[in-house]
Amino acid sequence: MDGSSCQPLAVDIQELTKSFGNHLALKGLDLKVRKGDFLTIVGPNGAGKTTLIKVLATTMRPSSGSVQVAGFDLKENPVQVRCNIGIVSHHPFLYDDLTSFENLKFYGRMYGVPDLEERIHTVAIRFELIPRLHHQVRTLSRGLRQRLSIARAVIHNPRIMLLDEPESGLDQHASAMLQETLDAMSAEEGTIIMTTHSLEYGLKVGNRVAILTGGKIAYEESTQALNLDNLRETYYRYTGTRR
């Protein structure tokens, strides 16, 4: 049991299943994430990582089971759940024809962010977007889009951050900025759930690591109790694949 066990739960998942026709992507998954935790979820392709993130983000309906996020039931209070989460995914979720400023303003209005112009200015400085703030997104470089995408995800100061394999889409600079953002969130007791293919990265950034395979959490442990070699061994034992 790690030191954060007295903290209230940020995410509480019980017996979660998600099916696509006859295929069961999540098979009675149980997971508890405490406030302030940085949980990294590793697993092979098709394990259900992205499905789990989409369910937590409320863009995918669970087939059965109970999911509480930030104290709100996913089925009964999806709007409250969305208020409390930010998501960084493979997709930037940006509008190419709008400027960076207009994108941030649109999402800020949708999240009901107070003092929006000031908040946009703050995140634009933090993510070094000021010089291209009034340029259309379609004219931005890939790196700038990625930074704008992270700025979009944090515009409303979410208490819980969901990251779906962020390292696969980010360049070095954006990756460093994301890391700074996550460090700042962790310092303020924000909760982070990140899926990744990289055991090394997951072990390095998280304070807990879980192995998701076959639609279930097969293993969960504090990263302090692990090193890369025994995580690799454990991963192989549960998934049958080497990383």
Next chain:
Amino acid sequence: MNKSLDKVFAILWKDILSELRTKDVIISVPVFALLVIVIFNFAFEPDRVRLVASGVLWVALTFAGVLGLSRSFAVEKDQGSLEGLMLCPVGRDVIYFGKMLGSLTFILVVAIIVLPIFFILFNLPVFKPELVLIVFLATIGFASVGTLFSAIAVNTKARDIMLPILFFPIMAPVIISAVKATELALAGESWGSFSTWLQVMVAFDIIFLVVSSLVFEFIVEE
């Protein structure tokens, strides 16, 4: 309520801004509608043109409307921003009404461009207040059903074919009512003579606005 309205208008404003930048709909769709009207104008004898005028107008507006509606979710789907919209902390009905108002605005703009040219080509009285109401009611029907079906069609492979297949059978009552009401209005009949057709459109608009906003949630979530 006010917060929800602000978010509805945020979605509407975002769609208008995007459209002003790309001009995808406001150039191509009126051009298509005008082509239909011009072709029909040449196809009929001058003394018969006025008899088919209301049908021609609604063929042009309906087909042009479907073209515009097919873009309602397509751009967001193609850019991958539709999921970002779904992540926003608003009820799905807010998203539906925002998108519906966007579609309504674009179809009305097309009608505003097309109507004066239609009146001139068909040698009709330039302004008929009755026609403004008929176009407005029919357009609400188009936008309410079209936005819902556009959300369904955007997730299918043959989305350009799927939308008209879903749209036209359901829209038949509105199209028929609009054609009949326009015919009577252009013939100079009194409001009372086509009030039944107006009532059909009002009933359709109310039913489909309510039903569409309720079922939209089940369409956009996986």
